Amino acid sequence: MAATVYLIPTVLYEGQLAPLPPYILEAVQQCRVFFVENERTARRYLKLLWKEMIIDDYGWYTIKEVNAEMLASFKQKIKEDTVIGIISEAGCPGVADPGQILVKAAQELNAVVKPLVGPNAILLALMASGMNGQQFQFVGYLPIDTEQRIKAIKSLETESKQKACTQIFIETPYRNNQLLEVLTKTCNPQTQICVAVDITAETEMIQTKSAQQWKKAMPQLHKRPAIFLLYAGQ
16 A cells, blocks of 8 residues: 555544544554554554554654654655554644644655544534634634733734634633633623633533623633634624
8 A cells, every 4th residue: 555644533532432433443444653642642542442453563653743853754654655643632633733744744755645534623613603614713822921912812803803704712721711811801892702611521611602791700611621712703
């Protein structure tokens, strides 16, 4: 088989295999080597997916930080026509997660790149938010510095209003409460804010309210995986 790179989605919440389509297992069974964000987590995930898998029969590389040595190893596997799996820590590789540098190298070497369908917190939150799904952007993390953060939020709100664009961003889980508080104080009272936490878990909550409404009833978001969306358009 020619060199093939499978972009293998994983769970957003540990143990929640239901959102994963069956064909992911078929792809995993073809792989001979895995490039993963966290080897321990990836091994546990694949064992849940395929109980008969003999973990030590496969090659393992950690891609939390892709350096020159790692990239050289990946390119060598491509040249050897190896079937490779890339797995991030949660969701889909290359989407707000490591993997895109390896995929770029695979494309340059004309390998077959196969993205597989699976849960992605950004898209699931957007789908459930009721906000504009025709025009949106993911901006990653906002600045930590309070002054810079307020400036960034105001800029995103202005752009959202001008372009009818949904703004999507994330935060380190232990700062979620602080982010929502700053959002409610900084945004126009009528600006819509969606808070999506624990996506695919039994404790999942996805709610869209105005900044003014959130002020009256702030949820407890501490250490819960969250996605935030903002929409100031009409």
